[in-house]
Amino acid sequence: MMVPPQSLLRLLECPVCLEWMEPPMSQCRRGHLVCCRCRARLASCPVCRTTFSSVRNRAMEGEQHTNMLKVGSRQRFGIKVNVETHETWLLLALDELFLLKVDVDVRTWGVVVDLESSSLNVSRQDCFHLTLDQNRHFDAEKYLEFDVELSKVDPPPSRDDSDS
Structure with missing residues (x-):
């Protein structure tokens, strides 16, 4: 719950x-x-x-909730990726509270970002998995920085089948 x-x-x-x-x-x-x-x-x-x-x-x-609470629809995050890490932030934006979870798995060199909301319909499609190639594109001693921007998107217009 x-x-x-x-x-x-x-x-x-x-x-x-x-x-x-x-x-x-x-x-x-x-x-x-x-x-x-x-x-x-x-x-x-x-x-x-x-x-x-x-x-x-x-x-x-x-x-340490003052560090985990971010207010505003656009936020920048940084996370160290050379150790297994599980970070959680609360995002207060668009008059809603979102839970942003970021998990680093050093075994697969992957980062999973998961965004949840209790009142909005946020689907698994709103989450993503990023694979880090440490040999060519990534320095494992640095942080991965990423931006999260939340915005409301109007739903696509419903298709009226009575016209066909």
Whole structure:
């Protein structure tokens, strides 16, 4: 089951300033999070009005979501391809949240790029596999850089068979 995009985004933003939270993250006794800037101005939790705990949320602080979240329909990515790598990014574009997965398989010298969306119909045709020829075209010590641009495309006009 995929979590709806709005639910994911709400986990990553401060309920007061609506900015992406970065460590340290404070939490109330019921577990609601606020960023450190807003915590300094608050006497109680803005969600449930309980007092704040002195315990930080290390699990949320450990997620490097500020690096994995990209906002905008055109993004540039870089990934090292001489080691097996599995990278995941969240793309917020076109009022939708997309999950971009990039997997490097050093056994086949291949890169698989997979784009998913929970609310749009993204098919396997929107993914691709790239084979890297390290002998002629590729320096394995460098990063593979690629651009991803998301845009809405109007569906082809439906064919009206009643005219034939």
